[in-house]
Amino acid sequence: MVQQKFLEKAEILIEALPYIQRFNKKVIVIKCGGSVMENRDLEKSIIEDAVLLKLVGLKPVIVHGGGKEISHWLEKMGIEPKFIKGLRFTDAPTLEIAEMALAKVNGELVKFIEGLGVKAVGISGKSGHLLNAEKKLSKEDLGFVGKIKSVNGKVLTDLLENDYLPVVYPIGIGDDGVEYNINADDAASEIAKELKTEKLAFLSDIPGLLKDLNNPESLIAEIYTDEAKKMIEEGSIKGGMLPKIKNCIEAIEAGVSRVHILDGRIPHCLLLELFTDKGIGTSILSESENKYYKDEEKE
Numbered sequence: 001m002v003q004q005k006f007l008e009k010a011e012i013l014i015e016a017l018p019y020i021q022r023f024n025k026k027v028i029v030i031k032c033g034g035s036v037m038e039n040r041d042l043e044k045s046i047i048e049d050a051v052l053l054k055l056v057g058l059k060p061v062i063v064h065g066g067g068k069e070i071s072h073w074l075e076k077m078g079i080e081p082k083f084i085k086g087l088r089f090t091d092a093p094t095l096e097i098a099e100m101a102l103a104k105v106n107g108e109l110v111k112f113i114e115g116l117g118v119k120a121v122g123i124s125g126k127s128g129h130l131l132n133a134e135k136k137l138s139k140e141d142l143g144f145v146g147k148i149k150s151v152n153g154k155v156l157t158d159l160l161e162n163d164y165l166p167v168v169y170p171i172g173i174g175d176d177g178v179e180y181n182i183n184a185d186d187a188a189s190e191i192a193k194e195l196k197t198e199k200l201a202f203l204s205d206i207p208g209l210l211k212d213l214n215n216p217e218s219l220i221a222e223i224y225t226d227e228a229k230k231m232i233e234e235g236s237i238k239g240g241m242l243p244k245i246k247n248c249i250e251a252i253e254a255g256v257s258r259v260h261i262l263d264g265r266i267p268h269c270l271l272l273e274l275f276t277d278k279g280i281g282t283s284i285l286s287e288s289e290n291k292y293y294k295d296e297e298k299e
Helices: 004-022 040-055 067-076 092-115 153-161 184-195 225-233 241-253 269-274
Strands: 027-032 059-064 120-124 131-135 146-151 165-169 171-173 179-181 199-204 222-224 258-263 282-285
Touching (some): 040 059, 092 171, 131 179, 184 241
Parallel strands (some): 120 165
Antiparallel strands (some): 258 282
């Protein structure tokens, strides 16, 4: 008699089948936060998820940050990290070290992906003017912190069409050749908007969008953009979640089908969100889309 545990494994695969069919050949942008990437076990599970997505027919693009790695190298070089309203002040030495640290993380990710049998290419936002940027204006000078003007999507579509998994780190370049440090959330959102992807997934150290900030059990499974805007107006969305949700709304309005906010601390969170009936994070969608499940089901 077949053991129950094997039957349960088969049921998991069958549950995933309609989602694999639905997302076949669709592009998904995966933004990996630096706070998640510093944990090697979690980093491993995220990359394994991305590779599996690739092997079952999706077209993933990874965008990663590396804030803690950058801070580590700045401190090692005797430079104290400085932040202004959550953005890293980036003078010329900081930019040089940031690019070095991000390139190091990027190379490690590419090596790991290729070790799993998938072709990968690591690129910065400078490559082919992927991220065309300009200086981000603020009341306080942020140095070489940039704002994305445009995305050269052909750089990524060419790689995807040639069966590569692109891994992007967010150093942009201006028309005048000046380089800029770009917020990784912004980079992922702008790339997803340009490619009009099926999905955009933000992986960080938060469970998703909560109805009650003090109650981790109040996770919102799915929310329409109009509902999210109302929560912003009511002041229910605050702090670091506010710019993230605004990025999500802008991406949806630009043509991205769904945006997911996932807790990257949960091993294989991508697979659990995309290939199971209940999912584990928050999904933001337009009013033209149908919800997959009711909020109360995600408990």
